[in-house]
Amino acid sequence: MTQQVELGLHTFGDVTVDAAGLPVPQDQVLRDVVEQAVVADQTGVDFIGLGEHHRDDFAISSPEVILGTIAGRTSRIRLGTAVTVLSTDDPVRVFQRFSTLHALSGGRAEPIVGRGSFTESYGLFGHDMADxxxxxxxxxxxxxKLVKEERVTWSGQTRTGLKDQVVYPPLAQPMPVWVGVGGSPESVVRVVRQDLQLMLAIIGGDPKRFVPYVDLYNRAVEQMGRTARPVGVHSPGHVAATDAEAQEQAWPAYKEMYGRIGRERGWSPVTKASFLSEVNHGSSYVGSPETVAKKIAATVKALNLQRFDLKYTTGPIPHAVQMEGVRLYGEKVIPMVRDILSGR
Structure with missing residues (x-):
């Protein structure tokens, strides 16, 4: 039996470098992201997700604005985030932005919400990390509640309550909502309790170590009497013509990005050996179309996934190189994954 899987792409709008090795201005990076999404749409990619950040190394701080531009340039690709940092935003405004995008795109909006792995937005928007x-x-x-109910009544500690409130524009058709989860059992159960879709962020180690989380999801669905929803995975990678070329292009950018984040968080220094370990045995999908397709298919089978999203930018990889990677993913990787899963 063929395993049905959707295949998407994610980007944080990583600030790239020009021919001289200098950082590209963020305004240009944002325009480049739109062009990458257009190529993704043209080559058969199912979904594009833009991650929200508030830093100098990631250009995207207002994903829905960029998604609106992409909606006007595309016809079929679904449009979402990876992730919307819901903790430091207002849920009513998030709903309004996405219901507007959903209307303008003909029902293609598909947010992924989460806490985010960076904390800059807490101080920026006046929130306390203690909360x-x-x-x-x-x-x-x-x-x-806003996504599922036309009239919402809600109360809590973090904002004023709502009583029989209609929020405009309402959804004219259902809108899928995913929750990004980094590997906490409590977070998996919360997704089921809210009857939303689970997106596992697997950014290191053997992806099979997340099998228990999928099993927990399925047990929680059964115990709570919910309907099983699609389960997806977000993981980093890079596609080029050959394995050697993909590694040569990805390693310097990987070293730059993870080296900086590691210094901020007190991690051990990034090494080429650790990079290659992730490529060969872990959750970094770097290689030729054949190599990446085989690895994605293996993860899809192991975790019984309905969606796999590749974060195709990891550090300052030049725009032209990213464009080629997006093209290869759509034209080569996606058909290969589906052939493997169908047994062809």
Whole structure:
């Protein structure tokens, strides 16, 4: 039996470099992201997700604005985030932005919400990290109600309540909502409790170590009497013509990005050996179309996924190189994955 799977792409709008090795201005990076999404649409990619950040190394801080531009340039690709940092936003405004995008795109909006793995937005928008858990728990609860109910009544500690409130524009058709989860059992159960879709962020180690989380999801669905929803995975990677070329292009950018984040967070220095370990045995999908397709198909089978999204930017990889990677993913990787899963 053929395993049905959707294949998407994610980007944070990583600030790239020009021919001289200098950082490209963020305004140009944003325009480049639109062009990458257009190529993704033309080559058969199912979904494009833009990650929200508030830093100098990632250009995207207002994903829905860019998604609106992409909607006007594309016809079929579904449009979402990776992730919307719901903890530091207002759920009503998030709903309004996405219901507007959903209307303008003909029902193609598909947000992925989460806490985010970076904390800059907390101070920027006046939130206290001490409220980290409460903020997300309450705001996700309200957002889930807004997506499912025409009139919403809600109360909590983190904002004023709503009573029999209609929020405009309403959804004219259902809108899928995913929750990005980094590997906490409590987060998996929360997704089921809110009857939303689970997106596992697997950015390191053997992806098979997440099998228990998928099993937990399925047990929670059964115990709570919910309907099983699609389960997806977000992982980094890079596609080029050959394995050697993909590694040569990806390693310097990987070293730059993870080296900086590691210094901020007190991690051990990034090494070429650790990079290659992730490529060969872990959750970094770097290589030729054949190599990446085989690895994606293996992960899809192991976790029984309905969606796999590749974060195709990891650090300052030049725009032209990213464009070629997006093209190869759509034209080569996606058909190969589907052939493998169908047994052809």
């Amino acid at each position: 980290y858990d409460t903020l997300f728990e309450e705001k996700l609860d309200l957002f889930a």
